[in-house]
Amino acid sequence: xxxxxxxxxxxxxxxxxxxxxxxxxxxxxxxxxxxxxxxxxxxxxxxxxxxxxxxxxxxxxxxxxxxxxxxxxxxxxxxxxxxxxxxxxxxxxxxxxxxxxxxxxxxxxxxxxxxxxxxxxxxxxxxxxxxxxxxxxxxxxxxxxxxxxxxxxxxxxxxxxxxxxxxxxxxxxxxxxxxxxxxxxxxxxxxxxxxxxxxxxxxxxxxxxxxxxxxxxxxxxxxxxxxxxxxxxxxxxxxxxxxxxxxxxxxxxxxxxxxxxxxxxxxxxxxxxxxxxxxxxxxxxxxxxxxxxxxxxxxxxxxxxxxxxxxxxxxxxxxxxxxxxxxxxxxxxxxxxxxxxxxxxxxxxxxxxxxxxxxxxxxxxxxxxxxxxxxxxxxxxxxxxxxxxxxxxxxxxxxxxxxxxxxxxxx
Amino acid sequence: xxxxxxxxxxxxxxxxxxxxxxxxxxxxxxxxxxxxxxxxxxxxxxxxxxxxxxxxxxxxxxxxxxxxxxxxxxxxxxxxxxxxxxxxxxxxxxxxxxxxxxxxxxxxxxxxxxxxxxxxxxxxxxxxxxxxxxxxxxxxxxxxxxxxxxxxxxxxxxxxxxxxxxxxxxxxxxxxxxxxxxxxxxxxxxxxxxxxxxxxxxxxxxxxxxxxxxxxxxxxxxxxxxxxxxxxxxxxxxx
Ligand SMILES: Nc1ncnc2c1ncn2[C@@H]1O[C@H](COP(=O)(O)OP(=O)(O)O)[C@@H](O)[C@H]1O
Ligand SMILES: [Mg+2]
Numbered sequence: 167x168x169x170x171x172x173x174x175x176x177x178x179x180x181x182x183x184x185x186x187x188x189x190x191x192x193x194x195x196x197x198x199x200x201x202x203x204x205x206x207x208x209x210x211x212x213x214x215x216x217x218x219x220x221x222x223x224x225x226x227x228x229x230x231x232x233x234x235x236x237x238x239x240x241x242x243x244x245x246x247x248x249x250x251x252x253x254x255x256x257x258x259x260x261x262x263x264x265x266x267x268x269x270x271x272x273x274x275x276x277x278x279x280x281x282x283x284x285x286x287x288x289x290x291x292x293x294x295x296x297x298x299x300x301x302x303x304x305x306x307x308x309x310x311x312x313x314x315x316x317x318x319x320x321x322x323x324x325x326x327x328x329x330x331x332x333x334x335x336x337x338x339x340x341x342x343x344x345x346x347x348x349x350x351x352x353x354x355x356x357x358x359x360x361x362x363x364x365x366x367x368x369x370x371x372x373x374x375x376x377x378x379x380x381x382x383x384x385x386x387x388x389x390x391x392x393x394x395x396x397x398x399x400x401x402x403x404x405x406x407x408x409x410x411x412x413x414x415x416x417x418x419x420x421x422x423x424x425x426x427x428x429x430x431x432x433x434x435x436x437x438x439x440x441x442x443x444x445x446x447x448x449x450x451x452x453x454x455x456x457x458x459x460x461x462x463x464x465x466x467x468x469x470x471x472x473x474x475x476x477x478x479x480x481x482x483x484x485x486x487x488x489x490x491x492x493x494x495x496x497x498x499x500x501x502x503x504x505x506x507x508x509x510x511x512x513x514x515x516x517x518x519x520x521x522x523x524x525x526x527x528x529x530x531x532x533x534x535x536x537x538x539x540x541x542x543x544x545x546x547x548x549x550x551x552x553x554x555x556x557x558x559x560x561x562x563x564x565x566x567x568x569x570x571x572x573x574x575x576x577x
Numbered sequence: 578x579x580x581x582x583x584x585x586x587x588x589x590x591x592x593x594x595x596x597x598x599x600x601x602x603x604x605x606x607x608x609x610x611x612x613x614x615x616x617x618x619x620x621x622x623x624x625x626x627x628x629x630x631x632x633x634x635x636x637x638x639x640x641x642x643x644x645x646x647x648x649x650x651x652x653x654x655x656x657x658x659x660x661x662x663x664x665x666x667x668x669x670x671x672x673x674x675x676x677x678x679x680x681x682x683x684x685x686x687x688x689x690x691x692x693x694x695x696x697x698x699x700x701x702x703x704x705x706x707x708x709x710x711x712x713x714x715x716x717x718x719x720x721x722x723x724x725x726x727x728x729x730x731x732x733x734x735x736x737x738x739x740x741x742x743x744x745x746x747x748x749x750x751x752x753x754x755x756x757x758x759x760x761x762x763x764x765x766x767x768x769x770x771x772x773x774x775x776x777x778x779x780x781x782x783x784x785x786x787x788x789x790x791x792x793x794x795x796x797x798x799x800x801x802x803x804x805x806x807x808x809x810x811x812x813x814x815x816x
Pocket of ligand 1: 591598600618619620621622623624625626627
């Protein structure tokens with residue numbers, strides 16, 4: 167049978183039962199939407215992670231207080247004070263032969279002010295190494311020096327938004343700002359950077375960690391110690407050494423009772439993989455279930471259609487249609503139906519993913535970009551078409567086996 | 578030349594468990610190319626069953642059926658479909674037009690399953706509709722036509738693939754007498770002008786008398802098979 171005509175008649179019969187066709191493909195629509203979301207959210211997350219750790223060398227190890235947080239609401243890390251000067255001193259080249267350098271960090275929320283302008287933000291106390299590790303450098307002025315750390319100077323390097331809010335268009339370099347009512351001199355201003363390694367560079371004020379511990383924090387512990395390792399290959403070994411050193415220092419024998427945790431870049435990638443993996447399994451099962459349910463719906467509706475159209479089938483056979491022609495016609499209808507569902511699913515999935523990307527990048531200031539994946543779209547079309555084939559074959563076979571005289575018996 | 582259609586002792590019975598219902602009993606007949614034959618008999622006598630067998634739509638229980646001199650018992654479903662498509666045109670009591678397709682598309686339907694070049698479909702369908710006087714209705718849908726027009730569209734469909742024989746099963750059964758006359762006139766024209774073989778089934782003597790020969794069937798047996806002395810022609814009837 168000629169394809170163009172078969173398409174036309176398949177389309178007509180689907181259109182004749184618009185509501186029924188629409189309801190039938192709902193399952194397919196949901197399934198394909200889920201597939202598209204899975205693919206594009208996973209890709210978006212992957213892109214985000216890669217962009218976040220891009221500037222970060224693979225030879226950096228993060229040491230944080232408290233055990234590894236088990237979820238977003240797990241505060242043990244924030245509340246723990248296990249990393250202090252003693253730990254910083256113990257993390258030396260004798261204990262960790264592959265260690266190159268250390269950068270401790272103290273993060274304190276504080277009010278910044280200049281004249282009448284104030285800004286509520288995070289003050290980060292750290293060392294010169296920090297800028298190198300994250301590859302962030304001031305656009306104007308300089309970053310902190312070793313002298314600043316040693317002397318506990320009142321120097322501050324500010325992010326783009328901090329500068330804009332406190333100074334507006336006027337020059338900030340060399341000017342004073344107040345942090346917790348203490349005067350600091352601006353020695354550097356960062357360019358607009360957004361997030362780097364999940365750290366909001368635009369809204370930060372960076373001061374020497376010695377100053378932060380003495381005047382701002384009010385306590386003597388660090389929120390983070392970054393360790394630079396001599397080579398990427400040495401990272402696992404160094405991580406082990408750090409673990410042993412800190413356990414010895416804290417007399418910990420049971421690793422379950424660790425009061426610190428170590429994260430390497432590999433760990434971050436793994437963790438993200440786990441999260442997207444969970445998402446994929448979740449939405450993947452939604453997709454699978456909807457597609458199966460949708461497929462059964464298609465089969466059901468096609469069986470009804472075959473029964474309703476007994477006369478048409480018989481007529482076509484009387485006019486010379488072979489069983490294969492009838493099979494082809496009904497199979498094409500089923501596949502057209504599911505592919506229409508697939509196309510709608512692709513559009514909905516893309517719209518949803520696009521909205522998510524807008525919301526995430528606008529509200530969380532995340533570098534989450536929406537990419538319309540042609541691969542995902544092709545997958546959606548292939549899967550929906552496949553469902554049509556699988557669930558359409560049984561009704562189509564039944565149609566092709568109908569006897570022509572059934573139609574001719576006039577009732 | 579062998580007859581177009583020849584049956585030898587065709588029997589047909591329906592079996593339902595133990596009960597056997599005989600429907601056709603030793604039907605032997607010959608129909609030559611170009612003949613206009615009416616098969617007549619009361620309702621339930623087996624006329625439609627015979628037509629379905631002759632039209633390759635139904636199987637028979639025993640006997641031989643030769644079409645164009647060839648034994649047909651070994652035909653596969655595909656071969657039967659091919660014969661139906663190329664050699665046979667059907668006209669049914671209930672018209673059996675596709676509701677959502679235009680008259681033109683309905684008439685083209687047999688061509689979909691033929692080997693005729695798609696470029697020729699339109700012209701063939703139009704010519705066919707012209708020959709039954711429906712040129713002005715080609716873009717209408719069947720439900721916009723009168724009963725007589727529907728049946729003439731069905732005749733156009735039966736003719737479109739240029740078949741050897743037209744099988745018409747009670748073609749006027751659903752029509753008022755005037756429309757019925759129009760349809761009979763159309764069939765007569767198809768027979769006279771184009772010399773096509775027509776096998777007409779009816780239970781009305783008046784309708785049967787349009788043919789050249791009447792085969793009477795009763796209880797699945799041929800009761801009488803004779804040429805008609807005085808043919809009734811639709812045109813004279815209308816006047
Ligand atoms: N599928 C069937 N099963 C049993 N009997 C049938 C079946 N189809 C037709 N018949 C019987 O065969 C006989 C002939 O039917 P049919 O050929 O339609 O008669 P006609 O067309 O002359 O009215 C009828 O008695 C009918 O009941
Ligand atoms: Mg009948």
